[in-house]
Amino acid sequence: MTLAERLRTALGADAVITDPAVTSSYERDMMPLAPNGSPLAVVLPSSTAQVQAVVRICAELGVPIVPRGAGSGLSGAANAIDGCVMLVTTRMREILEIDADNRLAVVQPGVVNLDFRDAVEKNGLFYPPDPSSYDWCTIGGNVSTNAGGLCCVKYGVTTDSVLGLEVVLADGEVLRTGRRTVKGVAGYDLTKLFIGSEGTLGVVTEITVALRPLPHAPGTTIAAFPTIEAAGNAVSRIVREGVVPSLMEIMDATSIKAAEEYLKTELGAGQGCAALLLCQSDAGGEAARHELEVIEQVCHAAGADLAYTTHDLAEGQMLLQARRVVLTALELYGTWLTDDVCVPRTRIAELLTGCERISQECGLRIAVVGHAGDGNMHPTIVYDASSDDEFARARKAFDDILEVGLGLGGTVTGEHGVGKIKKDWLEREIGPVGMRVHRAVKAALDPGNLFNPGSMF
Amino acid sequence: MTLAERLRTALGADAVITDPAVTSSYERDMMPLAPNGSPLAVVLPSSTAQVQAVVRICAELGVPIVPRGAGSGLSGAANAIDGCVMLVTTRMREILEIDADNRLAVVQPGVVNLDFRDAVEKNGLFYPPDPSSYDWCTIGGNVSTNAGGLCCVKYGVTTDSVLGLEVVLADGEVLRTGRRTVKGVAGYDLTKLFIGSEGTLGVVTEITVALRPLPHAPGTTIAAFPTIEAAGNAVSRIVREGVVPSLMEIMDATSIKAAEEYLKTELGAGQGCAALLLCQSDAGGEAARHELEVIEQVCHAAGADLAYTTHDLAEGQMLLQARRVVLTALELYGTWLTDDVCVPRTRIAELLTGCERISQECGLRIAVVGHAGDGNMHPTIVYDASSDDEFARARKAFDDILEVGLGLGGTVTGEHGVGKIKKDWLEREIGPVGMRVHRAVKAALDPGNLFNPGSMF
Numbered sequence: 026m027t028l029a030e031r032l033r034t035a036l037g038a039d040a041v042i043t044d045p046a047v048t049s050s051y052e053r054d055m056m057p058l059a060p061n062g063s064p065l066a067v068v069l070p071s072s073t074a075q076v077q078a079v080v081r082i083c084a085e086l087g088v089p090i091v092p093r094g095a096g097s098g099l100s101g102a103a104n105a106i107d108g109c110v111m112l113v114t115t116r117m118r119e120i121l122e123i124d125a126d127n128r129l130a131v132v133q134p135g136v137v138n139l140d141f142r143d144a145v146e147k148n149g150l151f152y153p154p155d156p157s158s159y160d161w162c163t164i165g166g167n168v169s170t171n172a173g174g175l176c177c178v179k180y181g182v183t184t185d186s187v188l189g190l191e192v193v194l195a196d197g198e199v200l201r202t203g204r205r206t207v208k209g210v211a212g213y214d215l216t217k218l219f220i221g222s223e224g225t226l227g228v229v230t231e232i233t234v235a236l237r238p239l240p241h242a243p244g245t246t247i248a249a250f251p252t253i254e255a256a257g258n259a260v261s262r263i264v265r266e267g268v269v270p271s272l273m274e275i276m277d278a279t280s281i282k283a284a285e286e287y288l289k290t291e292l293g294a295g296q297g298c299a300a301l302l303l304c305q306s307d308a309g310g311e312a313a314r315h316e317l318e319v320i321e322q323v324c325h326a327a328g329a330d331l332a333y334t335t336h337d338l339a340e341g342q343m344l345l346q347a348r349r350v351v352l353t354a355l356e357l358y359g360t361w362l363t364d365d366v367c368v369p370r371t372r373i374a375e376l377l378t379g380c381e382r383i384s385q386e387c388g389l390r391i392a393v394v395g396h397a398g399d400g401n402m403h404p405t406i407v408y409d410a411s412s413d414d415e416f417a418r419a420r421k422a423f424d425d426i427l428e429v430g431l432g433l434g435g436t437v438t439g440e441h442g443v444g445k446i447k448k449d450w451l452e453r454e455i456g457p458v459g460m461r462v463h464r465a466v467k468a469a470l471d472p473g474n475l476f477n478p479g480s481m482f
Numbered sequence: 483m484t485l486a487e488r489l490r491t492a493l494g495a496d497a498v499i500t501d502p503a504v505t506s507s508y509e510r511d512m513m514p515l516a517p518n519g520s521p522l523a524v525v526l527p528s529s530t531a532q533v534q535a536v537v538r539i540c541a542e543l544g545v546p547i548v549p550r551g552a553g554s555g556l557s558g559a560a561n562a563i564d565g566c567v568m569l570v571t572t573r574m575r576e577i578l579e580i581d582a583d584n585r586l587a588v589v590q591p592g593v594v595n596l597d598f599r600d601a602v603e604k605n606g607l608f609y610p611p612d613p614s615s616y617d618w619c620t621i622g623g624n625v626s627t628n629a630g631g632l633c634c635v636k637y638g639v640t641t642d643s644v645l646g647l648e649v650v651l652a653d654g655e656v657l658r659t660g661r662r663t664v665k666g667v668a669g670y671d672l673t674k675l676f677i678g679s680e681g682t683l684g685v686v687t688e689i690t691v692a693l694r695p696l697p698h699a700p701g702t703t704i705a706a707f708p709t710i711e712a713a714g715n716a717v718s719r720i721v722r723e724g725v726v727p728s729l730m731e732i733m734d735a736t737s738i739k740a741a742e743e744y745l746k747t748e749l750g751a752g753q754g755c756a757a758l759l760l761c762q763s764d765a766g767g768e769a770a771r772h773e774l775e776v777i778e779q780v781c782h783a784a785g786a787d788l789a790y791t792t793h794d795l796a797e798g799q800m801l802l803q804a805r806r807v808v809l810t811a812l813e814l815y816g817t818w819l820t821d822d823v824c825v826p827r828t829r830i831a832e833l834l835t836g837c838e839r840i841s842q843e844c845g846l847r848i849a850v851v852g853h854a855g856d857g858n859m860h861p862t863i864v865y866d867a868s869s870d871d872e873f874a875r876a877r878k879a880f881d882d883i884l885e886v887g888l889g890l891g892g893t894v895t896g897e898h899g900v901g902k903i904k905k906d907w908l909e910r911e912i913g914p915v916g917m918r919v920h921r922a923v924k925a926a927l928d929p930g931n932l933f934n935p936g937s938m939f
Contacts, residue, residue: 126718127826149724171667182665184674185642200915206824207856208639209893210628210678211900211911212920212938217641217674221667238724261583267606267695311768367663369584399664436666443668454668458657462927463669469926470919481669 035078059101081197092224094166097158100444102223134165150236153180171221173440178398191231241309245341248324248332256300257374259327272305273398280392287354360410366430367439379429401439492535516558538654549681551623554615557901559680591622607693610637628678630897635855648688698766702798705781705789713757714831716784729762730855737849744811817867823887824858824896836886858896
């Protein structure tokens with residue numbers, strides 16, 4: 026039997042796609058810089074046993090497997106390579122359990138982040154990780170990339186919410202990592218080894234997550250600064266004051282202008298506003314009022330022209346709109362290419378200044394939005410996709426931004442991952458000993474290089 | 483040259499001890515059940531370069547290395563094996579950096595937990611992990627065991643506070659894991675792989691930790707219950723109400739009686755108090771008052787005979803004394819042997835009932851204290867160390883408690899580790915596939931089995 030025949034026998038005909046017109050739609054994620062090849066087949070297993078079957082067939086035939094969720098990634102980690110099988114987890118979309126008394130849930134990898142958030146909210150609980158694509162990305166994809174989001178400044182990234190995993194290994198065996206208890210130190214922390222491994226070590230087939238109590242409805246503070254330095258300074262001072270907001274986002278002048286044009290509103294770009302800071306507190310009552318008062322005072326002291334606080338939920342959401350629409354708004358000017366770099370919180374202004382310089386050098390618009398509370402910035406380069414020259418300049422700017430971030434003591438990826446676009450940068454960041462350990466761990470768990478070969482390193 | 487001569491040449495004579503009268507004091511940690519052997523030498527390096535030298539010499543000569551901090555561990559993980567070199571990190575006790583603006587610090591492994599807490603507190607910052615031995619255990623030991631403490635219910639365990647590590651590998655090379663930024667997903671999470679690896683994968687020589695704002699002075703609620711079930715029920719209901727106290731400890735009747743005798747005070751054991759629940763909130767102001775009010779109400783609703791709240795710091799500390807003195811108080815009756823098991827929070831009462839049964843079966847006193855907020859219980863068996871029979875019964879009870887914990891969906895170690903006493907239990911908990919992955923990871927990083935051979939698995 027051919028590969029496709031064996032896969033169809035194991036999974037059923039409707040779970041195996043080989044028509045190139047259809048498989049092509051599974052070939053790549055949302056990162057325009059990453060290359061992709063053509064898969065031999067796309068498989069959509071609906072159970073752990075079916076995933077095991079796919080892994081065993083592919084291992085036997087020496088066919089590489091690229092695991093994939095919804096394809097919302099921004100690093101090409103889920104892009105096909107020529108002759109691979111794309112293992113798509115979107116049919117494994119059951120929420121298997123919500124245990125409110127132990128504040129945990131068990132889900133399959135294909136559950137959409139937003140669907141899960143909504144389901145646990147009905148139980149008065151909260152699942153923090155909220156990547157921007159939360160309305161269509163999957164929990165499995167979030168686990169693979171250790172996804173972050175706007176919540177991280179207070180609630181951490183995906184790994185901070187995961188208690189345990191079920192993983193199909195390269196030999197088709199099922200590994201269970203972690204546990205259902207809040208604490209546990211029996212053996213190595215294999216759970217966190219698989220989280221963020223970008224599909225290179227196994228296929229995650231079940232995820233046990235820790236939940237939190239539902240926070241209070243947030244209050245919101247917005248502050249406008251005449252200079253980037255003043256805004257960066259405000260971030261440092263807020264951290265120094267010991268306030269932990271539930272959200273702290275920054276927008277530079279280019280982002281503000283784009284949002285103004287898109288929303289047809291005034292956000293201060295015309296009045297010399299160089300940066301906006303948006304903060305929320307979900308501490309509730311007196312505590313939230315106190316936190317936002319401190320933030321407002323600190324913003325004024327750091328030189329803000331304006332700082333405004335509301336405890337009205339709808340008004341707060343309206344203010345946040347400016348931040349949320351930036352990527353969409355940038356499409357008014359061209360195709361966007363978003364970078365992902367994380368620097369120590371005290372170096373944010375320097376990163377933004379560096380991006381301004383790079384923008385001038387490459388002659389392209391670069392808008393910076395980012396999670397100021399944890400130094401994770403997304404400088405976004407706008408270019409004309411029909412121009413090879415502009416694409417080449419955008420690509421160079423993308424690398425130049427990483428160079429600046431690394432030079433500021435940062436990392437080349439705060440939350441999007443390495444994938445197929447930052448392999449050289451991973452090596453630069455972690456050095457030869459780090460690379461050697463990565464290769465040793467990969468070889469120990471996937472000696473035949475079955476899973477996502479050539480991705481990450 | 484002999485091993486000792488080579489070590490003395492590399493480290494200086496005062497850093498190498500071979501006199502058995504002195505080396506014997508480094509042979510074991512605080513766990514009476516664990517076996518230990520005799521080391522060839524004890525070395526006390528004072529720099530990463532010296533650790534590298536020790537590792538290279540031992541690797542060349544095929545002499546195993548057992549890394550060790552202060553020796554406060556409770557699993558025998560830091561116990562000597564015959565013919566090993568004990569690598570003691572207590573001379574590497576410098577706090578290298580406290581960066582208040584980025585809320586991080588860099589420390590050497592031999593820094594004592596309490597010294598570090600005090601140092602960061604002077605900067606208005608907070609390092610949460612607080613194992614009971616915090617006045618003498620080291621941060622390096624805490625990292626090796628992924629130590630917990632009373633803070634975990636709100637602030638997590640050691641791994642949740644570590645951003646990055648410097649580790650000397652089996653070939654003597656220095657690996658740097660993680661980063662100084664709050665977020666980062668460049669490569670596998672090697673930091674968390676080394677945390678909790680109990681000295682089996684490398685020697686940690688530097689630790690970068692994340693700090694938090696100093697919390698408010700805590701308010702305290704104490705509640706007395708007529709039955710264990712009522713107390714367990716109260717814990718579940720507090721969790722269900724969405725309250726996250728900064729401390730939530732439970733004491734059973736045996737612990738209460740011991741504390742009463744030791745403190746020469748009345749805690750209610752005579753009035754039919756079967757369990758005490760001690761809770762704190764460090765949320766401050768209105769938020770803390772609200773949290774403790776909810777806790778008090780829930781305790782009453784769950785059947786508490788008494789519930790009392792104070793926002794006076796000194797009074798709260800006095801109430802906590804009852805919990806803090808239990809192990810010392812048990813020494814009035816004999817030698818204690820403390821177990822460590824973590825169950826889902828809803829199963830605490832069943833675990834306590836199981837311990838009562840085991841106590842009757844073995845004819846030994848078993849006092850249960852534990853971190854109720856995360857289900858991590860420390861049933862403590864009291865026996866006469868001069869009686870082989872009592873020791874054998876204590877040892878059996880120790881295992882019986884793990885059996886009960888595992889049967890309740892728990893783990894055989896919540897925070898003390900596997901070490902040399904729970905190797906069989908690790909296998910029972912994680913199964914053959916888990917063991918195989920552990921061995922593969924160990925072989926990948928330490929192919930010569932240089933570090934702590936025979937410990938953990």
